[in-house]
Amino acid sequence: MGYIVRMPKLGLEMERGELLEWHVDEGDAVSGGETVVEVESEKSVADVDARENGVLLRVYLEAGGTVPPGTPIGIIAPADEDISDLEGEATADLEDQEAEPEAKPQKSAAEPAQASSSTAETAGSTGSSRTDDGGEISASPRARERADELDVDLTTVEGTGYQGAISEDDVEAAADSAGSEEASADDVRASPRAIQRADELGVDLATVEGTGYQGAIGAADVEASAERSDAAGSGGDARTLREERPFDGMRRTIASRLGESYREAVHVTVSREGDAEELLAAAEAADEALETDVSIQDVLLLAVSAALTEHPEFNATFEDDVHRLWEDHNVGVAVDIEQGLIAPVLEDVGGSSLTEIAKNRRELVERATSGEYTMGDLSGGTFTVTNLGVYGVESFDPVINPPQVAILGVGAIAERPVRGANDAPTWRRHLPFDLSFDHRVVDGADAARFLESLVSHVEDPWSLLPGEVPRSASDAGDATATETEMPGRRVTAHNPDGMGGRVEAGSFEWRYDEPEEAGGTETGPTPVDVFLGALASCLSLSIRYQAEKRDVAVGAIDVTAEGAPDRGSVEHIEPTVRLETDADDETIDRIVTIGERGCHVSQLLREDLELDLSWVRV
Structure with missing residues (x-):
């Protein structure tokens, strides 16, 4: 039983499909x-197979045409079957479908077509046309196109195809025969229209290179030759074309999506870099300790996921004026393939182990580069990471992958000297980051805080790694590195008796106490004093970092954090920053303001900070 072949829908996001062949x-x-036709959507290529035995009786769409999913592109049926009902259905669907100009859907053979006395009309052509005496001409769409190109009257062509259908080869054979009869005495093969254009433009056909069947000269060849002659004679542009690459398929889709992104999203990019020594050391240690290959990119994805947890507004999409924040960290990993750049999605990075991330990322990239990726691999992303550092690029402005809110660009690792112990220079490797975000949804300060979190995890990724990965020293010249245990944001307060005690943080410790009137010995700082000290030290370092980042010369930085009242609950904190610098007031105000925003201890003062208190019986 016959049926209509339709453009398939390759994924939920598919809007149009192109017929490749x-x-x-x-x-x-x-x-x-059997594979009948090959089509391409915005993201993938697929074969359409015949559902049953039969004959391709009608073709409604030529190669290169694009139409929405569900549009009729052909009819397959037994050779002797009446397909008038199928043709009527296909024709009705095509009339309802507003295809792009290049789609050129063909009308059904059942529709009457007008014909001139010399050639069958090709605009909106059918599978067949009528001759002057009322008979039908059956010709393929490509045959009609070649007839138009070669100025061949289809009524003069003898078809050799199914039931006398005219093929492209039949048209070219007829053109070859006609050209031989009308060519000049030196036996140059040219179409009648080419001979006419050569006479009009004064072009010697013997100098024209034909691009038609078996080198036959067409009118376009004559006109191109005339243009080259004019350019050479006037001293104009005499360029030689090397290659023409049609702007279609996936490349066209990529261009469309990038254009959509720039038209819709308000792109802003912020940049900063982090010390990469610990990241590199962590990747090496994990690669040796785990039963899978681990790269720096895998550990970096852990750091990205940790930053997304702390700043969920970036793990999001923006559609229909709704900012949707997602629980899953589905991170797109940009991959360069022959057809262009795609971003297959690594699902649930936040809920995956480092071993799973490394394994899944490697498999995902292999599917992408081999062309075996699926529509599912490209869907559901909430954030994207693109790395041009592997090509030596130091910084760039990545384009957001809509409807996502942000994309992180990673540049090339660079080694530079920094001030070490006793002011001695030491060489450290640094990794640059460029975060592009949609300013309609998030602000620059939000992006700055996201990068601050990301860099903090990049510079100390060890807490993100599984317990079986031993910590190693990134600086072989630091003899104390392996002897020092960092707190890792884990602090224990011991209170053996009385109103005082001892704080342990890694291999560091200090005392805390209360005033005598509260039952203490007044021999150490109170817990509030300890907190104010943490705030002051955090502010001093954060402001120092902002000054160095902007090349602002600053000497000593003293921060006094004063809480009021003197006793009881703190109702007001007033930090005072003193800097030794010759910078102008505007510059000082900027580095202090941004430094305060980047201070993690200052962020602890947020009203929405979650505190999950628990207890156990000892």
């Missing part, structure tokens, strides 16, 4: 399961 010609027999 018919694997059979109109009139050819096909077997069930």
Whole structure:
């Protein structure tokens, strides 16, 4: 039983499909399961197979045409079956479908077509046309196109295809015969229209290189030759074309999506870099300790996921004026393939172990580069990471992948000297980051805080790694590095008796106490004093970092954090920053303001900070 072949829907986001190639010609027999046509969506390529045995009786769409999913592109049926009902259905669907100009859907053979006395009309052409005496001409779409190109009257062409259908080869053979009869005495093969244009433009056909069948000269060849002659004679542009690459398929889709992104999103990019020594050391240690290959990118994805947890507004999409924050960290990993750049999605990075991330990322990239990726691999992303550092790029402005809110660009690792112990210079490797974000949804301060969190995890990624990965020293010249145990944001307060005690943080410790009136010995700082000290030290370092980042010369930085009242609950904190610098007031105000925003201890004062208090019986 016959059926209409339709453009398939390759994924939920598919809007149009392009017909890449018919694997059979109109009139050819096909077997069930045989590939009939190859099509491409915005993201993938697929074959359309015949559902059953039959003949490709009608073709409605030529190679290169694009139409929405569900549009009729052909009819397959037994050779002797009446397909008038199928043709009527296909014709009705095509009339309702507003296809792009390049789609050129063909009308059904059942529709009457007008014809001139010399050639069958090709605009909106049908599978067949009528001759002057009322008979029908059956010709493939490509045959009609070649007839138009070669100025061949289809009524003069003898078809050799199914039921006398005219093929492209039949048209070219007829053009060859006509050209031979009308060519000049030196036996140059040219179409009648080419001979006419050569006479009009004063072009010697013997100097024209034909691009038609078996080197036949067409009118376009004559006109191109005339243009080259004019350019050479006037001293104009005499360029030689090397290659023409049609702007279609996936490349066109990529261009469309990038254009959409820049038209819709308000792109802003902020940049900063982090010390990469610990990241590199962590990746090496994990690669040796775990039963899978671990790269720096895998550990970096852990750091990105940790930053997204702390700043969920970036793990989001923005559609229909709704900012949607997602629980899953589905991170797109940009991959360069022959057709262009795609971003297959690594799902649930936040809920995956480092071993799973490394394994899944490697498999995902392999599917992408081999062309075996699926629509599912490209869907559901909430954030994207693109790395041009592997090509030596130091910084760039990545384009947001809509409807996502942000994309992180990673540049090339660079080694530079920094001030070490006793002011001695030491060489450290640094990793640059460029975060592009949609300013309609998030602000620059939000982006700055995201990068601050990301860099903090990059510079100390060890707490993100599984317990079986031993910590190693990133600086071989630091003899104390392996002897020092960092707190890792884990602090224990011991209170053996009385109103005082001892704080342990890694291999560091200090005392805390209360005033005598509260039952203490007044021999150490109170817990509030300890907190104010943490705030002051955090502010001093954060402001120092901002000054160095902006090349602002600053000497000593003293921060006094004063809480009021003197006793009881703190109702007001007033930090005072003193800097030794010759910078102007505007510059000082900027580095102090941004430094306060980047201070993690200052952020602890947020009203929405979650505190999950628990207890156990000892």
